[in-house]
Amino acid sequence: MTQIGEVALWVALALSLWGVGSAFLGGRQRRGDLVLSAERTVLAVFSLLVVTAGAIIWAFLHNEFQYEYVAGHSNRELATFYKVAGLWGGQTGSLVFWATLLALFGSIAVLQNRKRNREFMPYVAGTILFVLAFFLVVIVFASNPFKMLPFIPADGRGLNPQLQNYWMTIHPPTLYLGFTCFTIPFAFGVAALVTGRLDTRWITTTRKWTLLAWFFLTCGILFGMRWAYEELGWGGYWFWDPVENASLLPWLTGTAFLHSVMIQEKRGMLKQWNIFLILGTFLLSIFATFLTRSGLIESVHAFAENTTIAYIFLGFLAVVTLICAALVWWRRDRLQPESQVESWLSREAAFLGNNLVFVGAMFATLWGTTFPLISEGIFKQKINVGPPFYNRVNVPLGLILLFLLGVGPIIAWRRATPRNLKRNFLLPLAVGTVVGVALWASGIRHVEALLTFALGAFTMTTVVVEFWKGTRARAAIEGEGRARALVSLVRRNRRRYGGYIVHAGLVVTFMGFAGKAYDVEKQIALKPGESVDVQSPFGTSYHLQYEAMSWYDATNMTKLVASMRVERNHEPLGIMTAELRSYRQRQETNHEVGIRTEWDQDLYLILAGVDDPNGVIQGTDPRPMATFRVLINPLVSWIWVGGLLMAIGTLIALWPTVAVEPKVRTVPVRVPEPELVEV
Amino acid sequence: MKKQRKFLVGGITVAGLVGYLMFTGMQDSMVYYHTPAELVQKVAVDPSYREVAVKVGGRVMPGSVHFDNRTLDLRFTILDIATGKARFPVHYQGPLPDTFEQGRDVVVTGRLDDQGVFQATSLLTKCGSRYEAGAEAYES
Numbered sequence: 001m002t003q004i005g006e007v008a009l010w011v012a013l014a015l016s017l018w019g020v021g022s023a024f025l026g027g028r029q030r031r032g033d034l035v036l037s038a039e040r041t042v043l044a045v046f047s048l049l050v051v052t053a054g055a056i057i058w059a060f061l062h063n064e065f066q067y068e069y070v071a072g073h074s075n076r077e078l079a080t081f082y083k084v085a086g087l088w089g090g091q092t093g094s095l096v097f098w099a100t101l102l103a104l105f106g107s108i109a110v111l112q113n114r115k116r117n118r119e120f121m122p123y124v125a126g127t128i129l130f131v132l133a134f135f136l137v138v139i140v141f142a143s144n145p146f147k148m149l150p151f152i153p154a155d156g157r158g159l160n161p162q163l164q165n166y167w168m169t170i171h172p173p174t175l176y177l178g179f180t181c182f183t184i185p186f187a188f189g190v191a192a193l194v195t196g197r198l199d200t201r202w203i204t205t206t207r208k209w210t211l212l213a214w215f216f217l218t219c220g221i222l223f224g225m226r227w228a229y230e231e232l233g234w235g236g237y238w239f240w241d242p243v244e245n246a247s248l249l250p251w252l253t254g255t256a257f258l259h260s261v262m263i264q265e266k267r268g269m270l271k272q273w274n275i276f277l278i279l280g281t282f283l284l285s286i287f288a289t290f291l292t293r294s295g296l297i298e299s300v301h302a303f304a305e306n307t308t309i310a311y312i313f314l315g316f317l318a319v320v321t322l323i324c325a326a327l328v329w330w331r332r333d334r335l336q337p338e339s340q341v342e343s344w345l346s347r348e349a350a351f352l353g354n355n356l357v358f359v360g361a362m363f364a365t366l367w368g369t370t371f372p373l374i375s376e377g378i379f380k381q382k383i384n385v386g387p388p389f390y391n392r393v394n395v396p397l398g399l400i401l402l403f404l405l406g407v408g409p410i411i412a413w414r415r416a417t418p419r420n421l422k423r424n425f426l427l428p429l430a431v432g433t434v435v436g437v438a439l440w441a442s443g444i445r446h447v448e449a450l451l452t453f454a455l456g457a458f459t460m461t462t463v464v465v466e467f468w469k470g471t472r473a474r475a476a477i478e479g480e481g482r483a484r485a486l487v488s489l490v491r492r493n494r495r496r497y498g499g500y501i502v503h504a505g506l507v508v509t510f511m512g513f514a515g516k517a518y519d520v521e522k523q524i525a526l527k528p529g530e531s532v533d534v535q536s537p538f539g540t541s542y543h544l545q546y547e548a549m550s551w552y553d554a555t556n557m558t559k560l561v562a563s564m565r566v567e568r569n570h571e572p573l574g575i576m577t578a579e580l581r582s583y584r585q586r587q588e589t590n591h592e593v594g595i596r597t598e599w600d601q602d603l604y605l606i607l608a609g610v611d612d613p614n615g616v617i618q619g620t621d622p623r624p625m626a627t628f629r630v631l632i633n634p635l636v637s638w639i640w641v642g643g644l645l646m647a648i649g650t651l652i653a654l655w656p657t658v659a660v661e662p663k664v665r666t667v668p669v670r671v672p673e674p675e676l677v678e679v
Numbered sequence: 680m681k682k683q684r685k686f687l688v689g690g691i692t693v694a695g696l697v698g699y700l701m702f703t704g705m706q707d708s709m710v711y712y713h714t715p716a717e718l719v720q721k722v723a724v725d726p727s728y729r730e731v732a733v734k735v736g737g738r739v740m741p742g743s744v745h746f747d748n749r750t751l752d753l754r755f756t757i758l759d760i761a762t763g764k765a766r767f768p769v770h771y772q773g774p775l776p777d778t779f780e781q782g783r784d785v786v787v788t789g790r791l792d793d794q795g796v797f798q799a800t801s802l803l804t805k806c807g808s809r810y811e812a813g814a815e816a817y818e819s
Binding site: 162232233340363368382383384385388389390393396523589590606609610612625629 | 685686689690693694696697700701703704705707708709710711712713734746747748749750751773774775777778780788
């Protein structure tokens with residue numbers, strides 16, 4: 001069964017190469033038959049990749065350990081759930097997964113647009129197939145999932161225990177959905193350049209694709225943070241690790257793109273900038289995939305050290321950059337702005353500022369991430385930069401963004417008058433100032449945290465006022481009740497009010513980040529019966545008493561479980577547990593932390609060490625001394641709540657608009673079907 | 680060019696700000712990365728190099744690991760990955776990283792003290808070989 005997958009892979013490669021040729025040739029010579037063939041190739045490659053992915057999953061489910069990939073990422077005892085997830089558990093499989101997702105999105109884009117955007121389609125299909133062909137070359141020649149071992153091992157080596165977590169099973173696919181989804185707007189951007197049709201058509205056509213990509217990428221990053229928080233057992237959620245940074249880079253340019261296209265739609269500016277942003281976002285998505293998979297830069301989870309792949313990826317990035325730069329140069333006359341920024345106090349200027357800050361943050365993060373390579377190349381000396389660098393640069397930039405987040409959506413286009421400014425910003429500024437002063441008075445002296453809350457309050461007020469004004473106006477005009485007016489307000493302007501909800505979510509998330517400034521950590525060795533007290537920055541006191549140590553034998557590991565009786569302000573909260581797991585197959589240990597989430601803080605418990613683990617298991621020392629780390633992480637739950645708000649807001653903006661306006665009668669136009677030609 | 684002036688001014692301002700932040704940030708957090716052999720040689724040439732915090736990438740010498748479960752003191756000897764020589768003891772205090780093990784490649788950050796012990800403030804385990812193990816892993 002599994003061999004079919006390998007055959008499908010080869011056929012997919014051959015077909016996609018054919019498709020690239022026929023798409024560009026068909027587009028140039030205006031030959032409908034070739035274009036149709038290229039469009040169908042996208043669908044065919046998708047079907048073939050589904051077969052390949054299915055074959056890999058089949059091999060996992062049937063314990064076919066003769067395949068190196070299966071043997072390296074599974075074993076007989078592994079839960080079925082994780083066997084399926086094995087498809088994206090390692091390098092080769094995840095490249096197949098990437099290509100499959102791209103082919104899926106490509107197929108949808110082709111079916112959706114083949115009638116509507118005829119002139120773009122040859123180049124859209126061609127670009128998608130070009131990217132697919134590249135991935136298939138990498139898979140077939142440098143990272144083949146069907147590579148056999150010289151013998152059949154009795155059992156596999158199992159999946160890395162850190163990956164055996166539900167967040168980890170959904171985090172990579174979600175990120176990949178985001179990465180691949182950005183290829184669609186990129187393909188339309190290329191098509192716009194090649195055809196020279198550089199009005200807003202390519203942007204409005206792909207608006208939802210961009211939003212969808214942003215949705216997946218945002219969720220993917222947040223899932224990764226949640227995974228790190230629960231699984232890595234360090235009490236943090238973001239470490240400025242190269243792989244984390246890699247996923248942030250396309251997010252930064254993608255977010256900039258999402259905003260700058262609005263300026264092009266409304267005012268015909270930033271045409272060249274938009275092309276570069278989507279190109280950059282696409283390249284950074286590829287770069288992120290490559291960084292994760294090449295192990296070129298030290299990282300907690302650089303998954304491989306395959307330098308061949310590194311060179312293929314770098315070559316691909318270089319080629320795409322050159323082609324696109326040449327296209328932009330060729331079309332530079334058609335990329336001239338139709339209007340200009342008239343005043344610094346205008347929506348255009350605010351959006352421009354937002355864009356420059358996003359790109360600045362991207363550049364700084366990229367610089368820090370690749371600096372070990374740059375310095376090795378130039379000074380023959382590897383130099384790393386740590387989290388202080390990223391925080392130093394990105395925290396001030398984040399604060400500027402937080403401010404612009406409040407300004408951008410409500411300041412007037414072209415030129416804001418003093419009256420306009422006063423009417424829109426007096427109340428938000430007052431609220432922001434009051435919050436800032438109140439926090440200062442209550443003893444908060446951490447400047448960044450203070451500013452986050454003051455600016456957050458400013459921005460949040462602008463959002464609330466917008467909803468309030470809109471609802472009130474609608475209630476007055478339509479004579480609806482307030483609640484009904486609010487619902488129909490959002491329904492009629494999904495993009496705008498969905499966007500406001502995303503902004504509100506981001507503010508809440510940023511406030512959650514600010515809580516980091518007040519983390520508390522305590523490490524202590526306890527005998528059973530002994531206890532520790534921890535004081536939270538909000539005045540809550542926790543009392544943890546080490547009750548007992550027990551052990552369990554699970555299918556592929558042995559767990560040591562410490563139970564702690566927890567009291568908050570002398571009120572019992574119940575039992576909290578933290579575990580130390582030893583995985584037999586891989587001879588690795590893993591800390592399973594205990595987390596107790598409250599609305600304002602998390603109590604985070606790590607079982608750092610057990611004095612006599614073997615004594616517990618053999619029964620000679622059932623009550624060993626153990627070392628614990630107790631952390632209080634303020635406002636962490638705000639990050640997840642804010643993330644949820646961002647997701648909901650994006651979904652509202654994404655939801656297909658049902659025609660509420662009276663329908664305009666349209667006369668169907670018949671487009672002659674191109675002739676069918678056997679391929 | 681007058682049309683694009685605001686774009687340029689904005690761009691230069693933000694670039695200047697980001698540049699300034701990056702420059703000062705680099706000064707705060709630049710850390711040299713050495714192999715154990717390089718560090719030993721650097722310190723031999725210039726003893727004041729002990730004062731500089733560095734990152735060292737090497738291998739945990741099998742049989743050298745001692746971990747005190749109570750104080751969380753971890754001691755092991757680090758080897759040069761390429762030559763297997765140039766070793767010095769490393770001390771780290773904290774919970775054992777999940778994937779730490781004898782023979783594993785690690786990256787430690789810290790400095791060499793006067794006794795020649797590397798006092799690590801952070802310890803990262805490289806998992807590369809683990810995730811993508813070759814055939815030799817089964818043969819034992």
